[in-house]
Amino acid sequence: MKYNKKLLTVLSLGFLVLSACGESDKKPDNPKPTPVAPEYFDEVTEFDDVVDMHTPEQKAFVDYKAQGNYENLTKEQLMTLTGQNSGGTLNLSAPKGIEISFTHDEDEDIESYALEVSKDKEFNSGVFKYTAGKTATKITAYNLEIGQKYYYRLSTIDAEGDVIDYSHVRELETANIAPRNLYVDGMTNCRDLGGRTTARGGVIKQNLLFRTAALDDSMSGSIVTAAGKEVLKSLNLKTEIELRGGPTGDGGTEAKSQDKSAYGEGMDINFKFVPFAYENGKNLLFRNIEPVRKVFDVLGDTSNYPVFFHCRIGTDRTGLIALLVNALLGVELQDIFQDYLFSDFGCIGKVPTVGQANEDSIAEYVEELRAFPGEKLHNKVYNFLRTAGIPAQKLDNMINFLTEGEDAETTEVKRVDCQTVDKMTTTLPVTTVDITTNPKSSTRQPAQYVTFNAANQKVTYTFNSDKAFTADLYANLCSKTTSGTLANAFTVKVNGTAIDVETTSFATKALGFDSKIECYIPSKLGSISVNAGANTIEIESKGSTSIKMSQFAFSSMSAPANITVAA
Numbered sequence: 001m002k003y004n005k006k007l008l009t010v011l012s013l014g015f016l017v018l019s020a021c022g023e024s025d026k027k028p029d030n031p032k033p034t035p036v037a038p039e040y041f042d043e044v045t046e047f048d049d050v051v052d053m054h055t056p057e058q059k060a061f062v063d064y065k066a067q068g069n070y071e072n073l074t075k076e077q078l079m080t081l082t083g084q085n086s087g088g089t090l091n092l093s094a095p096k097g098i099e100i101s102f103t104h105d106e107d108e109d110i111e112s113y114a115l116e117v118s119k120d121k122e123f124n125s126g127v128f129k130y131t132a133g134k135t136a137t138k139i140t141a142y143n144l145e146i147g148q149k150y151y152y153r154l155s156t157i158d159a160e161g162d163v164i165d166y167s168h169v170r171e172l173e174t175a176n177i178a179p180r181n182l183y184v185d186g187m188t189n190c191r192d193l194g195g196r197t198t199a200r201g202g203v204i205k206q207n208l209l210f211r212t213a214a215l216d217d218s219m220s221g222s223i224v225t226a227a228g229k230e231v232l233k234s235l236n237l238k239t240e241i242e243l244r245g246g247p248t249g250d251g252g253t254e255a256k257s258q259d260k261s262a263y264g265e266g267m268d269i270n271f272k273f274v275p276f277a278y279e280n281g282k283n284l285l286f287r288n289i290e291p292v293r294k295v296f297d298v299l300g301d302t303s304n305y306p307v308f309f310h311c312r313i314g315t316d317r318t319g320l321i322a323l324l325v326n327a328l329l330g331v332e333l334q335d336i337f338q339d340y341l342f343s344d345f346g347c348i349g350k351v352p353t354v355g356q357a358n359e360d361s362i363a364e365y366v367e368e369l370r371a372f373p374g375e376k377l378h379n380k381v382y383n384f385l386r387t388a389g390i391p392a393q394k395l396d397n398m399i400n401f402l403t404e405g406e407d408a409e410t411t412e413v414k415r416v417d418c419q420t421v422d423k424m425t426t427t428l429p430v431t432t433v434d435i436t437t438n439p440k441s442s443t444r445q446p447a448q449y450v451t452f453n454a455a456n457q458k459v460t461y462t463f464n465s466d467k468a469f470t471a472d473l474y475a476n477l478c479s480k481t482t483s484g485t486l487a488n489a490f491t492v493k494v495n496g497t498a499i500d501v502e503t504t505s506f507a508t509k510a511l512g513f514d515s516k517i518e519c520y521i522p523s524k525l526g527s528i529s530v531n532a533g534a535n536t537i538e539i540e541s542k543g544s545t546s547i548k549m550s551q552f553a554f555s556s557m558s559a560p561a562n563i564t565v566a567a
Contacts, residue, residue: 044168059177064081071354093189113134146174151170187228189315190211193209237308239307240269274294277517278359300395316360341354386416387476417554425459431448431450448550449478454541457540465535465562473499473552474522476552480515495536
């Protein structure tokens with residue numbers, strides 16, 4: 001390696017300091033300060049205030065929360081705020097980089113410059129490194145966490161890749177303003193779900209859960225480059241959830257691969273293919289209850305993190321999962337809207353709506369979720385996910401693992417008990433889906449279900465409860481017709497006494513119904529009262545319409561009863 005005279009000066013100076021220390025233990029009456037290595041870089045950028053990594057347009061959109069309500073934005077206002085007057089064809093989703101300018105004396109040994117940024121003042125761990133050529137006068141840093149203090153230094157590099165000299169270490173602090181959107185070369189619409197506060201003052205941890213567009217979508221132009229792959233690799237991603245499923249949710253040609261990540265060689269990714277049915281104007285939530293359950297099965301296992309999930313452009317299906325996660329963790333509604341609509345900065349080929357009935361309208365999904373019992377939105381979403389068949393332990397794992405400080409309140413919503421059909425008595429055959437032998441074709445099916453295809457077919461659930469309680473009785477039902485109502489389809493008895501069955505249809509209230517594919521929709525059958533001790537619930541069909549049922553749930557229980565299946 002070649003050392004220039006400036007580095008030799010530093011070494012000599014260090015030797016003199018060490019020699020002086022070894023001469024005597026007696027301290028002089030007027031000690032001189034320890035000599036500091038010379039500063040070889042001149043005019044290095046320093047920061048007197050926190051650094052915001054949002055572009056001016058992104059910052060204006062974030063600041064809109066203090067001025068108005070995202071729910072009231074029109075499509076035209078969204079286009080103006082996000083700079084997408086061309087209709088969503090620009091990639092404006094990348095963050096503003098943190099630019100470090102500098103000058104340096106010319107030196108024939110210098111081949112390149114490097115900028116190192118780390119939360120560790122000694123730069124021993126978690127170092128972001130950015131490089132530039134020998135003629136550079138600035139280097140731009142991307143993808144730092146929000147609300148964090150960092151140290152940074154510059155260095156000159158020789159032809160062999162060795163450091164010639166370093167600048168002094170300086171400090172910067174990033175603004176604590178979500179979202180933490182990411183620059184991944186070649187991709188659009190990438191950001192960390194971490195950094196947002198929860199209803200009780202907690203914070204979602206950064207670097208654990210990311211939403212992105214696809215790595216290989218030619219339609220939006222989101223195709224990750226080699227440099228982009230290095231960014232993804234630096235995030236230490238462990239699991240990828242692929243949501244692309246085409247109109248019928250079987251993958252079709254939309255998902256480029258159903259077996260492996262588009263990242264390719266170089267990163268060991270646990271690839272999860274969970275295809276969502278997608279067709280313009282159709283309800284994504286209630287067309288995809290089983291895929292939603294399977295996504296949360298992955299997210300509820302903390303060994304899978306860090307995770308990134310995506311569909312094609314990272315807007316609708318990806319946005320729906322992000323909405324459910326944010327709501328579950330206790331993020332305030334305006335921040336949930338903000339994150340969902342932030343996708344408009346991406347090159348997504350459209351501008352999602354807010355209030356119109358369409359598959360990309362967040363307001364419609366929030367309306368659906370508000371229909372579930374619970375005091376606050378995070379309570380309602382917890383209840384919804386429980387009635388959809390997601391175990392409480394999975395949801396609690398997510399809340400505890402992804403949040404720090406005061407987490408989302410779960411006490412009020414733990415009064416939900418789900419029972420699957422394998423715990424019931426019935427003369428109907430219980431269909432068991434073997435996901436181990438045919439995982440791709442079974443992504444839309446629950447593990448077990450029964451099919452009512454004639455009148456007077458019955459399932460019976462006998463159980464013991466240590467407490468009396470009242471509850472709403474929900475069932476996950478699948479029907480390909482909207483004719484008639486639940487009251488016309490079933491008779492429900494509790495301990496031999498019939499209850500009033502809801503007169504709603506199988507169609508969802510806000511976004512309609514899709515008869516082309518099987519949709520398991522959590523449907524409220526009615527309100528029930530249960531005794532302490534032994535109880536029996538009977539659900540009996542009235543007609544011959546084919547209806548599938550995978551489970552039922554006691555939701556919004558008046559007491560946290562302990563329920564056991566009777567022997």
